[in-house]
Amino acid sequence: AQTVTQSQPEMSVQEAETVTLSCTYDTSESDYYLFWYKQPPSRQMILVIRQEAYKQQNATENRFSVNFQKAAKSFSLKISDSQLGDAAMYFCAYRSVLLNTGNQFYFGTGTSLTVIP
Amino acid sequence: DTAVSQTPKYLVTQMGNDKSIKCEQNLGHDTMYWYKQDSKKFLKIMFSYNNKELIINETVPNRFSPKSPDKAHLNLHINSLELGDSAVYFCASSGGLAGGVTQYFGPGTRLTVL
Numbered sequence: 001a002q003t004v005t006q007s008q009p010e011m012s013v014q015e016a017e018t019v020t021l022s023c024t025y026d027t028s029e030s031d032y033y034l035f036w037y038k039q040p041p042s043r044q045m046i047l048v049i050r051q052e053a054y055k056q057q058n059a060t061e062n063r064f065s066v067n068f069q070k071a072a073k074s075f076s077l078k079i080s081d082s083q084l085g086d087a088a089m090y091f092c093a094y095r096s097v098l099l100n101t102g103n104q105f106y107f108g109t110g111t112s113l114t115v116i117p
Numbered sequence: 118d119t120a121v122s123q124t125p126k127y128l129v130t131q132m133g134n135d136k137s138i139k140c141e142q143n144l145g146h147d148t149m150y151w152y153k154q155d156s157k158k159f160l161k162i163m164f165s166y167n168n169k170e171l172i173i174n175e176t177v178p179n180r181f182s183p184k185s186p187d188k189a190h191l192n193l194h195i196n197s198l199e200l201g202d203s204a205v206y207f208c209a210s211s212g213g214l215a216g217g218v219t220q221y222f223g224p225g226t227r228l229t230v231l
Contacts, residue, residue, distance in 0.1 A: 045225075
């Protein structure tokens with residue numbers, strides 16, 4: 001089974017500053033999807049950003065962008081101009097494109113982000 | 118318009134009771150999931166159904182039984198509840214022509230077993 005590792009259990013950032021959350025994964029597949037989800041205190045899981053492995057261009061969604069390094073199996077999330085509402089638990093996730101995996105997602109253990117006013 | 122809904126959002130019950138959590142998605146997805154999130158926020162897949170067929174069945178006590186009456190619904194029934202079952206349970210869905218690859222989550226059900 002694929003594994004997803006988030007080595008930073010906790011991170012903090014000053015409001016308006018930039019922070020990068022790390023994620024690495026282990027797979028033998030050449031094509032797959034990667035995601036970042038955000039879980040604020042409300043506990044709702046919210047999709048932040050998605051990356052297709054076949055795309056070389058890094059995905060961007062407003063203040064959120066990723067640094068996808070396929071060879072290194074690294075998928076970090078950069079949050080620019082951090083806002084108080086960005087405070088949440090962030091989960092990195094992997095999904096295979098193979099039909100026999102049952103559309104299973106593999107989640108990391110999460111990084112808790114604190115935003116300091 | 119709620120995409121993935123779960124009821125109830127909170128459930129407090131005594132040890133030994135039987136309870137159910139209902140999940141419905143109106144996204145036209147063909148795969149639905151149940152996850153358990155423990156107190157350390159770790160997300161653990163429990164079950165996955167694709168078009169009403171059980172696809173993923175992780176190592177979960179057989180006191181937990183999922184039921185999918187149709188591809189828009191995946192309910193979770195728990196028998197003989199134990200203290201260790203206290204957690205947040207998330208339903209999610211993905212896939213099919215409508216949904217693509219992204220997984221969408223319900224709001225979660227916080228289960229407390231006393």
